[in-house]
């Protein structure tokens with residue numbers, strides 16, 4: 001049995017060298033005589049891991065000093081509630097509806113105040129990013145989902161909303177390219193796509209947005225709790241944070257940082273999109289300017305052929321190519337850790353399939 005090419009949308013492929021390092025350190029971490037999983041989070045050895053991880057993420061993403069990095073749990077889905085609990089001071093927020101996750105964030109936000117859907121691309125099955133023509137200038141924040149994991153779109157530019165803090169769900173694109181963190185109020189992401197294994201949720205938040213949680217906010221749902229305690233108010237997801245730190249080392253030392261990561265991701269995505277745009281059988285479903293570098297949905301136009309393709313793929317070591325259960329078709333998630341050889345091999349397989357069907 002050898003490793004497959006895993007196109008899962010999440011939890012997703014991890015760099016092989018990261019898995020190798022984790023394996024080598026699994027039972028004894030450095031000279032501690034114990035696994036990272038067994039360590040007290042209050043120990044010196046673990047403090048070095050979590051603080052080192054924070055430092056490394058801050059450096060790689062150029063996170064400004066007036067932003068806190070929080071290592072939380074509960075997934076990106078918990079942030080759908082944590083954001084309004086902490087930021088909806090006047091009770092109003094704007095949301096862009098560009099996919100299923102954005103819709104869920106909007107619905108959750110609506111439970112805490114007046115959430116307004118200021119733009120939506122639902123009319124064309126979320127295949128593009130709509131313009132923002134009108135928005136509430138008094139809103140407490142403006143929520144977007146930078147990369148739509150299910151439908152495969154991404155923002156090609158940020159909407160101009162003046163001083164309203166932009167809150168972005170970056171679960172499926174964080175660390176895929178450099179971004180200007182100072183343009184955002186809050187960035188959050190579940191780790192299981194581009195950062196490491198599941199169990200860790202990363203929040204990057206401008207300091208002035210911390211400390212204004214509404215009355216009754218549970219202690220664990222208050223950003224201030226975690227900011228004041230360096231993400232160790234309670235037991236953090238220790239092993240996932242350790243794995244995240246290894247992924248960050250890989251980005252910095254093996255991939256050469258985010259500028260290089262972006263070039264690599266663009267190269268990978270271009271291989272697949274070019275083939276899709278020239279194939280007589282397969283086609284991409286997303287309008288060109290909004291195509292994701294991370295999640296690439298495609299179809300044959302025939303459900304039976306889609307099914308056959310997915311099944312034959314599995315036999316050849318290409319797994320998790322089925323589209324999200326809500327949309328069908330295929331989707332190749334090609335996150336940071338998907339090697340370019342995996343994308344090339346997939347395209348070769350698609351060419352063969354096209355010839356013989």
Ligand SMILES: *Cc1c(COP(=O)(O)O)cnc(C)c1O
Nearest residue numbers: 075076077101149169171172190
């Ligand atoms: C995967 C994903 C989520 C859900 O993340 P959980 O950590 O499972 O809650 C939310 N938003 C986006 C954009 C995602 O890709």
